[in-house]
Amino acid sequence: MKLRIFFTPSVPVALLGGLAGVLWWTVSASPWPLDLIFLPFAAFYLLLFAISGWALARLRAIERWETWDRPCRLLVLAPHEDDCVIAAGAIGPRNRSLGGVTRIVYLAPDETPGLAERRTGEARAAWREAGLQDCDLVHLDLLPPLRQRNPARLRAAALALRSIIDEFRPSVIVMPMFEGGHIHHDMVAALIGLIVTPQDRFEVFEAPEYSPCTSLRYTPHRVIALCTRWLFGLVSYCGPPDGIDDRTIVKFRLDPRELDRKRRMLGSFVSQNAASLMATRAYPDRFARWDRTRCRARPFPLRGSYLGFVLAARRLLPAGVVDRLFPVQLGTIGREGELTDWRKELPPDAELGAVTRT
Numbered sequence: 157m158k159l160r161i162f163f164t165p166s167v168p169v170a171l172l173g174g175l176a177g178v179l180w181w182t183v184s185a186s187p188w189p190l191d192l193i194f195l196p197f198a199a200f201y202l203l204l205f206a207i208s209g210w211a212l213a214r215l216r217a218i219e220r221w222e223t224w225d226r227p228c229r230l231l232v233l234a235p236h237e238d239d240c241v242i243a244a245g246a247i248g249p250r251n252r253s254l255g256g257v258t259r260i261v262y263l264a265p266d267e268t269p270g271l272a273e274r275r276t277g278e279a280r281a282a283w284r285e286a287g288l289q290d291c292d293l294v295h296l297d298l299l300p301p302l303r304q305r306n307p308a309r310l311r312a313a314a315l316a317l318r319s320i321i322d323e324f325r326p327s328v329i330v331m332p333m334f335e336g337g338h339i340h341h342d343m344v345a346a347l348i349g350l351i352v353t354p355q356d357r358f359e360v361f362e363a364p365e366y367s368p369c370t371s372l373r374y375t376p377h378r379v380i381a382l383c384t385r386w387l388f389g390l391v392s393y394c395g396p397p398d399g400i401d402d403r404t405i406v407k408f409r410l411d412p413r414e415l416d417r418k419r420r421m422l423g424s425f426v427s428q429n430a431a432s433l434m435a436t437r438a439y440p441d442r443f444a445r446w447d448r449t450r451c452r453a454r455p456f457p458l459r460g461s462y463l464g465f466v467l468a469a470r471r472l473l474p475a476g477v478v479d480r481l482f483p484v485q486l487g488t489i490g491r492e493g494e495l496t497d498w499r500k501e502l503p504p505d506a507e508l509g510a511v512t513r514t
Contacts, residue, residue, distance in 0.1 A: 158390055159390060159391045160392050160435075161391065161392070161393045161394070162435065163396060165211070165212055167393075168208065168384040169211075169212050169380060171387060172204050173209070176201040179202075182194045183195050211383075218399070219404070219442075220406055223409050226256075227255040228326075229259075230244070230248060230330065231321070232259070232261070233348070235299065235332060235341055236275070236340065237276065238279075239365065241422055241424075241437075242422070243441065243443075245282075245417075245422065246414050246415070246417075247441050248288070249414070260288070260292060260293045261293075261294045262276075262279065262293070263296055263313070265297050271427060275427055278428075285417060296316070298313040299313055310501060317351055321356075327359065328359045329358055329359070330361045332362065332363055333345060334346055334349075334496075335366075336367050336454070341365065346498050348360065352448065359445070360445070362443060362444045363442070365397050367398075369398075369456050369463070371400070371461075373402070374399055374402065380393055380395060381393045381394065385483070396442055397442070401450070403444040405442050406444070408441045409440065410441075419434050422434045452498075453497055453499045462482075463484055463485075465482070466482045
């Protein structure tokens with residue numbers, strides 16, 4: 157039976173260290189030439205322990221706790237119904253309890269016949285757990301269908317988002333991170349980058365959710381998860397999502413009741429595998445502060461990345477073997493096999509501003 161570890165990275169690192177120690181003891185205690193058989197395994201697991209230990213140290217450097225202790229006008233922009241709870245299922249209710257106003261705007265209804273209405277009902281049920289009314293949730297259809305490129309519709313969506321901001325007058329906006337995980341998530345983040353002006357005084361947070369980016373410096377939870385896969389398939393680690401660059405990941409403190417409420421809210425999304433959401437997404441809300449100077453056409457460089465290595469390996473070796481040894485999401489959902497490229501989604505438009513090309 158597999159041991160599943162959630163959000164406690166020190167445990168799998170300790171297990172890797174313990175296994176490396178046992179193997180090195182075996183090498184030292186075994187006579188020649190038997191010790192030569194164990195030596196490569198001991199060296200390999202010592203390397204995994206060193207890498208995961210480095211990742212654990214990086215967590216201390218790039219994550220910081222903060223407290224949400226002020227009421228504000230909070231606008232949560234969510235492509236899909238479960239995204240809003242994953243991103244802001246703790247600060248949204250807390251902001252309301254402090255006397256602030258929380259509004260959730262959904263932008264891309266499910267394309268499966270009948271499922272959009274079901275997911276709308278699930279979202280309303282989730283936020284009723286937090287004390288929000290149905291009128292606090294706005295369901296719109298602004299983004300292009302998942303696997304279509306439609307610059308005209310994106311331009312219309314940008315103008316609609318600007319109108320939403322001007323009407324609500326938020327002091328804080330929470331949106332998905334531009335991270336290459338899902339094309340709708342990237343569209344929302346990129347559109348905000350186009351329409352926010354230097355005169356706007358609201359703060360913007362990007363919420364990471366999932367990304368094909370893997371980096372020793374910037375994705376320590378994912379690095380620990382990959383190292384843990386080598387524990388003979390007996391242990392798996394599921395950490396919260398990482399960022400994709402050097403920005404600090406801000407984590408908001410929750411008391412046990414708030415964390416339990418977020419878990420119950422996630423449990424409302426039966427159509428989205430509620431049990432999995434409750435197990436893997438019930439972590440304290442975490443964000444990177446949006447920085448307009450980081451607006452870019454692609455989430456991260458493919459060349460030299462772990463994803464780039466895997467895609468190259470799949471061209472040379474059997475794909476099934478590569479995927480088992482080096483698991484990764486193979487590009488952006490909705491743009492399978494490639495990463496989001498904003499230059500293909502919406503060429504620079506003089507009326508809306510230009511995207512910095514990288």
